[in-house]
Amino acid sequence: MVHALSEIRRVLIPSGILIDLRPMLDRWEVEVASARETNVTGRVNDFEIGVADDTAANRSMAEAESNGWFIREREEFFSYVYSWDTPHEMEEWINEEWNDFIELDEEATHATRSAWALSDGDARAQLRMKMLIARWRKGE
Amino acid sequence: MTLQKDIEGNEKKYLHEFADFKGKRVLEIGCGEGRLTWQYANASSLTIGLDSDHDALRVASIDSPHDRKHKIHFACAEAEYLPFSKETFDIAVLAWSL
Numbered sequence: 394m395v396h397a398l399s400e401i402r403r404v405l406i407p408s409g410i411l412i413d414l415r416p417m418l419d420r421w422e423v424e425v426a427s428a429r430e431t432n433v434t435g436r437v438n439d440f441e442i443g444v445a446d447d448t449a450a451n452r453s454m455a456e457a458e459s460n461g462w463f464i465r466e467r468e469e470f471f472s473y474v475y476s477w478d479t480p481h482e483m484e485e486w487i488n489e490e491w492n493d494f495i496e497l498d499e500e501a502t503h504a505t506r507s508a509w510a511l512s513d514g515d516a517r518a519q520l521r522m523k524m525l526i527a528r529w530r531k532g533e
Numbered sequence: 534m535t536l537q538k539d540i541e542g543n544e545k546k547y548l549h550e551f552a553d554f555k556g557k558r559v560l561e562i563g564c565g566e567g568r569l570t571w572q573y574a575n576a577s578s579l580t581i582g583l584d585s586d587h588d589a590l591r592v593a594s595i596d597s598p599h600d601r602k603h604k605i606h607f608a609c610a611e612a613e614y615l616p617f618s619k620e621t622f623d624i625a626v627l628a629w630s631l
Contacts, residue, residue: 394631397562397612401625404560404617412552412626414544414569450631471547476537486536524544528551 394453402462402531411463411529413454416473418443418494419523423483423505426476427513434508435501437487437520443494454527463529473522480505483518538568545572548626557623562612563630567593574605581622582607583615 401411420436457463477483480502487497497505509516539545548569554576564570564582566589574580582605584590593607610616612630 397631400613400615401560401562401627403619404615404621405625406620406623409620409622410552410624412548412624413631414548414627415629415631453631467551469547471543472541473538473544474540476540478535482536519540524547526547526551 394450395456398453398457398462402457405531407531407533409531411531413525413527413529415450415525416522417447417470417525421495421523422521423497423501424474424519424521425480425505425508425512425516426519427516429513431519432508432512434504435498437495437497437501440494440496446494454529458529461532464532466528466530468525468527471524471526473524475520475522476517477519478517480509480518483520487520544569548572552624552626554624558621559624559626560615560617560622561626561628563628564593564607565589565628567596567607569626569628570605571596574601577624578604580605581617583610583612585609585611 418439420439422433423435423437425432425434458465484497484502487495505518509518554573556578558579559577561570561580561582564584567582570580570582582593587609590607590609597605
């Protein structure tokens, strides 16, 4: 990762900008949302390997900063929502696409299924991810 | 399956708050199928999207609007070895890839 940041620095003009945009594990909230209301039904569990990836990425940026390659100008977090028609589709996605770094436990699974079954007809199952966005300026 | 991503539109909003892409030369690392690319590439003067996934890049190229093909390009490369001269880009975007 640090070598990649060195390469990015090389191809940027003086005072060029690097945008670091990525999800960060934080036991993302599971929701059932309809036009009328949104209910949080639980949180996913983070696996250690995913948390370690986030830590490694943060360390790489910190190293690039301490080397003087980039200067942090601004950083914020925002929500990025994945939304499925049904809880089953959400469970399938998590099990097939994200099974390396998060899981939906039994309690959250049942709570989400129940809330969805009892909710309005337009209700969807959602996952509210935590996103990091940071702007870095190329150092001298 | 009907999956909708970023239903609140926050990603595009924050991306444009954090960088002014107008007339800029942009390198996007980890562009995948170009989902994020289309959020800003219209404003840039040149956009190069890189990814190591050939299949995703194929989708990105197919989805590329015909009238923008002259200024949006996709290529297979790793961030560790960027096939460009120094000081080529105004903005680099690490798209879900650090």
